[in-house]
Amino acid sequence: MSDSRLGVADAAGSAADRAALEQVRGLLLGEDRARLIALQQRLEDPERPVAELAGALSDAVRLRAEDERFIAALQRPVDQCIQHSVERNPQGLADALFPVMGPAIRRAISEALKGIVQSINQAVEHSISVKGLRWRIEAWRSGTSFAEVVLKNTLLYRVDAAYLIHNDTGLLIEHALAETQTTLKDEDAMSAMLTAIQDFIQDSFTGANEGLESVEIGGRSLWVLRGPKATLACVITGMPPRSLREQLADTLRDLHLSYRKQFEAFDGDKSPFAGVEPLLQDCLTLAYRESSEDKARVSWLPWLLVGLLLVSGLGWLGWTQYLWDQRLDAARSRLEQAPGLVVVNWRPSGGRRVLLLADPLAESPAVVMADAEVAAWLDLQTRPYLSADAPILLQRLRQQLAPPATVTLNLSGAVLHVDGQAPEAWIQGLSALQVLPLGVDRMDLSALNREATDLLARVQAAIDPPTGVELTLDAAVLSLTGVASWDWINGLAESVAELPGLVGCDNQRLVVAELRQAEAIVQDLNGMLFAFGESNKLLPDAGPRLDQAAAQISELLALQQTVPFGLEIDVIGFSDQTGTERWRAWLRERRAEQVIRQLGERGVPTAILHPLPGPGFEPSDDLAAVAEQAQLRVQLQPVPLPPCWVR
Template sequence: MSTEPKPADSLQQLKELMMGDEQRAIAELRARLDTLDADSVERLAEELVAALRHRRENGEESFEELVAALQPGTESAIQRSVTEDKSRLSKALFPIMGPAIRNYVLDLFRGMVKDLNETIRDTTSAERIKWRFQAKLAGKSYSEYVLLRTRSFHIDEVYLMQRDTGLLLLYAARNPDQEAREEADLVSSMFTAIHNFVRDSFGKGEAGDDEEDVSELDGFTFGEREVLIEVGPAMVLAAVSHGVPPGSVREELKGVLEILHGELGGRLDHFSGDTALLESGRPALRRALLESRKEESGGGGLWRAWVFLGVIAAAVAIFWAIGFREQKRWDRFEASLRAEPGYAVTEVEPDGWWRKRLVRGIRDPLAKEPAALVGESGIEAEKVRFEFTPMASLEPDFVAKRDAPSEAWQTRILDTLGEVKALAESAATSGETKVLSQHLAGLQEQLEETRRADETKSRLLVRSLIESQFAGTAGLKVAVSEAGDRLVLSGELEPEDLVRVRAQLEPLAGLIEIDASGLGENSSARWLQWRNDLEALAIPFADGSMRANDERQIDEIVGLMQKLDSVSSLPPKFEVLAHPLIGANRQANRAIEQSRAESVKSRLVERGIDASRLLPVLSEDLERAGEGVMIRVIEPGGAADR
C-alpha cells in the first residue's frame, strides 16, 4: 500500500504553511464578532458614565453638542412613553418629587396661616373699621372697597393643563415675551403636584374607599400672589394673580375654561403630546388675563358724602343739645309744679309740634297761677297748655285762706249785731229784748249753716274730682270718707291698670289720706296667660330622642308650672299629652308615644314637679301627628277637653 499523501492534504498543508497566521487571526476576529452583540450592552453600561464624564471634562461646547444630539431622541422617547401609558412617567417621578412637594406645601401653608393671622388682626383694627363704614357710604361691599383701597387686581399668567396627567397644554402671560420661557412646564408640574397632594392628603374621609373623591383644590396663596384653580372635565385652568380678586373673577375663569373645552375637547381625545395642535385655543386662554385697575381719586363723590355726613352729624348734635336743654327745663318745671301747694298733676303729654306740652290735673283757685310758674322756669308760655279742674285743697294754708273772708264777715256781722243788741236793750222793753235776742240767734245759726254747706260742697267737689280720675278702670272700687279727708281704693286690676292707678295716686298723696292696701293684680288673667303659654310649648323629638333644645323647653315648662302654682288656690294637675307619630302602624307607634310621654314626665319629676300631678296620655288626633309631646292643664275642677 502506498503511503504517499493525497494531493488535497498536501494542498491544505501548503495553505497552513503559507497563510496559517492570517487564518488564525481571521478566526479570532470572527469569534469576537459573534460575541460582540451580547457583550456590547454590558460594556456600554459600564463605560457610558465614564464616557459622558470624559466628554464633560473636554469642554462645555463639546458637551452641549452631545446634549443637542441626544435631545430629539430623548423627547421622542418621552412622548411615546406618555402616549402609551400616561401614568408611567408620573409614577417614575413621584419618589423624586414627593419630598420636594411636601416641603413646598408646608412652606405654602405656613404662609397661608401667617396671612390669615394678619387678616384676623387687621379686621378689628381702626383702619379696617373705617373702611367698612366708608364702604357703606360708597354703596360697595367691603371686599370690593378693600380692593379699591389696597391694590389693583390683575392676572399675570395662565396655565392650561390636562387634568389626568397634569401636562401643560397652553401657557399665556400678560407679557407675550414671557410665553416662550422654559419654566412654564416646571411650574405647571408643580401646580399639578400640589393639586394632587392636597386632594390625596385631605380629600380622604369625605368619600369611601370605593367612591370617587370629587373634592378639588380651588386655589392657594404664596406671598402677594394667589393661584386661582378651576377644574373641568378634561382640563385644569390655573391663574396666577396679584391683589384681591373680585367675586366675579371665578365665574369669568369658568367661562374661559368652558370655551376651551368646546374648542379643544375633541383634540384631547387623540392628543399625542404635540401642543402645536392646540395653539388655536391661545386667544381664548388670553381672555383669562383679567385686570381690575385701582380707581383714581379724581374728585370722586366720597368727600361729598363725608361733608354731607358731617353736616348731618352737626345738625343732629345741635338738635340734641337744644332738645336736652329743653327737656331739662321741662323737668324742672314739672317738678316745681308738682311740688307747688294746691296742684295735683295727673298727666303731661305732647301737644302739637316741637315740644309743646299739655298739662292736666286739679288745682285750688287760691294756688299760684300756672303762667307765673311757666315764666319762672324759662319756658315760653305758648309751648304749654293747662287743663286744670278746680278743687278745694284741704291743706291748712288754703283752708285758712278760704275761711278767712267768711270768718271776718261773720265777725263783723256779730259785732254789729252785738252793738245793735246793746242799743236795743238800753231803749227797749224786756219783751222786745227777748225777741231781738231770738232774731240774733237765728242769724248766727244761718251763718253757721252757710259755713257747713260750703265745707260740704268742697268735700263733694273733691270726691267727684277724685272719682273722675279713676272712672273706667275695670275692677277698681273708689270710696271717699264722709269728711272728705280719706280715699280708700280696692279691687283686683290688670297689671297695666294697677301700674297706672298707682301713678295717678302719687300727686294726690299731699291732698288727701290714701288707703290702697286693697289693690292687687287680677290673678285669673295671669293664670290664663301662663296656661296658654304652657300649652303652646311642645317637645318635638325631631330625631327620635331628646335634644339640647328640648331640655331648654323642659326648663321653660317647669317655670310656667311653678307660676301657675303661685296663683292657684289648688295646685293644678297636668296631662303629658303625646301626639301620634306619622305612619299607619298605630299599634307599634303607641308604644313609642307612651315611651316619649314617660320620658318627659321623668324629666319634669327630676326638676321638682310632683309625679302624682302628671298624667301621661296618648292622643288619637291624627291631624296633629308628628307634633311631639305637649303639656295640658287639668283645672282643679276637672279635666280640660281634648
Template sequence: MTSSQESQIKSSDEQQMEKIRQLVLGEDAHVVKQALRENARELVREVFSEALHDREKQDGSVNKVLSPLVEKSVETSVANHSEQFVGYLYPLVGSLVRKSVTAFITELLEKTNALLENSFTVKGLKWRFEARRAQVSFSQYVASQTFSFRVEQVFLIHRETGLLLNSMSQSVDLGADADMVSSMLTAINDFVADSFKPNADASEQQLDVVRTDDFTLLVKQGPKAIIVAAVTGNMPQRIANQLQVTLEEIHKLYDQDLTEFDGDALVFENTENQLRDCLIAELKPEAKQKKKPYMAWFIILLMITGLGYLSVIRWQTDQLKTDIEKIDLEPGIIITDIEVEGLRTIKLKVLRDPYAPSIADWLKSKDISQHNISVTESAYLSLESEVVKSKVAGTLQNYPGIKLQWTASQPIFTGSLGIADKLQLQDELSRIVGLGFTPNWLDDISTASNQNNAADDPAIIRAILDLNIAKIDKMSVSFDKGQSELSPSALNKLIDMRDQFVEVIKIAEQQKLSIGLVIMGASDTVGSVSFNKVLSQKRADNVKLKLQELGIDENRLNAIGLGVIDLKTTDEGARKVLFNVVYFDAS
C-alpha cells in the first residue's frame, strides 16, 4: 500500500471520528459544556482548595492575585462598618501600639546611627567629598557604597503604545519622573528597531541593556508588555531571571487587559505585587555586619538628659511662681501680672501701699531668692483694715506719749499731749484714707501746756490754726424744703462744729487773736424771694441758738440770711447753713 493510500485511509478515519464526536458531544461540544455547567459547583468545590494550593506552590501567583482583591474588600468593609471593626480590633490595639513603638524606636536608632556614621565619621566625610566630585547626591553615593547591587526602580510599559502602566521604586523621589523615563525608553527602543538591520530570524532589533555611569537599565521584552529595571552596582543574572518570571506572570494574569488596553492604566494598579518582587538588593559583605548603635544611643541619651534637665528647671520655676503668687494674700499688695520669661526669670508687677510689707522683706521671710525675680511696683492706697492700722501705728511713732488700743475697727487713744501736738495728731489722722477719723476720738487725750513742744513757734501755731479754720469753713448743715428746724443729723454736725471751734478758740487765744464765726443761711429758688429771705435768716438764727446752747459765746457768733442761692449742681439745692471763721489781731 502506497503512502498516498495510507493518508487517504487516515483522513477518512479522522472524518468518521469527527462525525462520531459530533453525534456524541453535539455541535461545538455543547453536550459536554452543558453537563459541566450543570455540575460546575460540585466539580469546583471538590478541587478548588487543592488547585489554589498547587498553583500557589507552583509559582506563587495566587497570593499576588488575591492580595489586591482582599485589600480592596477589607477597605470597603472598614469604610462601611468602621464601628464594628473598632470593636474587633480594640483588644489588639494595645499590643499593636507597643510593637509599633518598639519597631519605630529600633528603626530610629538604626537610621540615626547610620546618619551619624555617614555624616560625622571620616568615612562619611570622605563619601560626601566623593559624591560631590562625582556630581551625584550623597544618598545615591551611599547606596552605591553600601549595596553590591540594588534595583532602584521598575517600569511596566505597554509594548504597542509605549505608555507607562505602573512603576515601583525604592524611594518616592525616584518615582516622580516615571512617565518621562518610560517615554524616553520607548523612543530609544523604536529608534533601534527602525535604524538597524533585522536579526537572522527576521525579528527586529530590540534593546536589552542600557548602561550609564550611574546605573544600568535592564530591558525584558514581552509580546504585549515590557519590563525595565534601573539597577545600581554589579548586576547579577538573577535580576534578569526575576524580570522574566514577573513579565510572564503579568502576561498570564493580565493578557486580556493588555490586549484591550485603551490608555487607562488604572486596571494595572494591582501589578505592584508582581513589580515589588523585582526590587532586589544585596548589601556588601562589610555592610551586612550589624553594628551596635552606640553613637545613636549616646546622642539620644544626651537629648533625654537635656530634656529632663530643662523639665526640672521648668518645674522648679513653676513652683517658685506658685509660691510668689501667695504675696497677693498680704494686705496692701495686689499682683497685676506675673509671668515666666525664659527658663528661670519671673517678672512680677504689683500694686503696693507704702505701709504694706516690702516685696524684698516678704521674699526674704519666705526664704525665696530674689536672684531671678524682676519686680515692678506701683503705689496705691489700700483701704484694708490691716493697712489702715499700720498707718495709724506709724503716725503714732512721732507721739510716744500716746497709747493705742483697737475696739473692732475703731481706735482708742489715751495719753497726754500739748495743744499743738494734739492738733497736729488730729490733722495727720484725718488724712489717713479709710480710717474715717472723727475729732472726738481724741477726747481721752489730756492737754498739758508744759508738753506743748510747738507752742513757742508762732509759725507752726498759725499753720495749725489756718488748717482748723479751713476745716470749719468746709462744714455745712442741710435742711428740708421750706424747713428751718434742725434735723438729728444736723445736730450731730453742729456738735462736731462746736468741738472744732473750741479748739480754734484755744489756739487763737494763744496767738492773741480775736476770733468769731459767721453763720450764713441760704435758700433755694422754690417760693417767693421775700419768703426765701426770711427762711434763710431763720435757718441761720436756729443754728446760732443751738451753738449757744452747746457752749459757744454769743459774742463770737453772727447770723445772717443770704436769701436765694441757685445751685443746680446738687440735688439738695442751696438749702444750707454755711460757716466762715474770721479773726483779728486783738493787740
C-alpha cells in the first residue's frame, strides 16, 4: 500500500517539473521559440514551398527578363518543350502559326512573281526592238553586258543597300543588300566612314542639328536620314523621286517606335535587333523609266486587245458556222444517195424543214444522216412512195418470194437471177408464177439447183463409188476423197456429165490405188545395196537380193501398164580409196554396169536402168566396207489425175 502511494507521489512531482520547465522555456526564448516552431512546420510541409514559389515566379521572370544568363538558362528547356509539343501535336503548332505564316508566304510569292514578270517583260521588250539592237551595239562597243546597258537606260532608280547605324556609338546595327549587289561588301567600314563624315560636318559648320543628307558618288547617291537614336543610310542608283525619301523616313520612324529601348541600351550586341532586317529589305525598292513609246503603246494597246478579241470572236463564229454547214451538206448527201429516199425540198428559205419521199422498206432518214444533232435540228417530213431502187426492189422480192436461206436473189437491170439450192416444191412454185413481181421483166433460173440431199443420192447412183470413197456436195459441187482404182477415176467424168443440178466436180483429193502400191514397192527398192569383192565381182550373197529387186521391178512394170507413171531406176556404183582417181572412177562405173547386166539377165528391161558413178569423194577408213557396193535409186514420175468435170 505504501509503494503505490509512493508511485503516485513521484508521478505528480514529474508533471509539476515539466510544467515548470515549460514556463522557464517560455520566459527565456519568448517569440523566438514560436518562430522556430513555425519554421519547423514549414520545412515539414512539402506543399507550402511550392505554393510560395508559384506566387513569386512571375515576378522573378519579369525582373530577370533582360538578363542574358537567365535567357540562356531558359533556352534549352523552352526548345525541348517546343520540340516535344511538335512531336506530340504538330497540328496545334501549325494552327497557331497559320495566321502569321500564311500572309508572309503569300506576300513573298507575290513579290517574287512580280519581279520575275517585270524582268521578263523588260527583256522581251528590249531584245526584239530597234532600241534593243542599239543597246546591244553599245554593250559590244563598251565591253559591258547587255543587261547592264539595259539597266542603265531603263532604270529610274534602285536602292542597292540600306544601313542602320547607331548614333551614339557609330556602330552598324543591321544592313540589307539587293540580290544583284556585289560591290558593297564592307558594311562596318561604310558605317564608320559615314559617322566620321557626320561628326566632321557637325564640328565644322554651324547648326549642330543639321547633318549630311545626301552624297553623290559616281553614278550613285547616298541618302542619310538621321533619327533621334539611329541613322538610316541608303545607297541608291539612278534618280530617285522625293517620295522615296518620305518612304525611307517612315521606315526610320517605325524602327524608332519598335526598338526605342533597344536603341537606348545598345552596347554592340545586335541580337535584340533580329527583326530589323525585313524592314530594311522593304527599303530596297526599284522603279523603271517609262519611255514615250510605252506611253504611246498604253494608249492603243487596249484597242488592239479589243480588236483582237473581236476578230477572234468573229473568226470563231464563222468557223463554227462553216463546220455546221459542212455537217448539213454531208447529211443531205447521205439522204440523196440512200436507196428508197428522195429529197423533194431541202430547207426552203434557209429554214429547217426538209421534205422527203420514203419507201416503207427504206432506212430511217435520221439513221441515214448518221448525225443525231443535225437530225434533231432539222424538221424532217416524209411522204410514202414505192421506190424502184435495186436494193429496195430486192428487199420487196425477198418478202414476196420468201426464198430459203440457200437461195440468193440478184437484179441485173430488170432481170432477176436466182442462184443456189432450193426444195423441189419451191422451185416448181417459182416456175409457175403467172405475173412477175413489180420491177422484174424476166427471171433467170439457170443457176438454181435442187437441194443437195436429192442430188447426192442421184450422184451416188450414177457413179457407184467404191468402198472407201466419200462424196460431199457444197453448193452443187461434188467433192471426192479416198482411194480408188485408176480405171474408176478415169471414167468419172463420163458418169457425172449428164447429172442435172450438178455444177462441178473435184477429184484432186482422190488417191490412185495402183500408184499407192507402186510407191510402197519403190520405198523397198530405194537404197537396196549389192556387195562387191575385189574389182567388179559381186559377192555370193548379192544373188538373192538381185532376185528380189528383179521381182519388184517386174511388179512396177505391171502396174505401169494400168497407171501411166514414168519409171526410172539409177544404179550407183561406189569404191574405196585404193588406187588412182581414174582407177576408182572406172571401178564405180563397172560395178554399176555389172548390177544392170545381172538384172537384165533376170528379165528386167535394161532401158529403164541407168548406170551412175558414185560421188567423187572417198569414204574414210572405217567405212571402207560400205564403199565396196552398188545401190539402186528408183524414181516415179508424177501422174496427174484425169478431170472429172468436162462441160
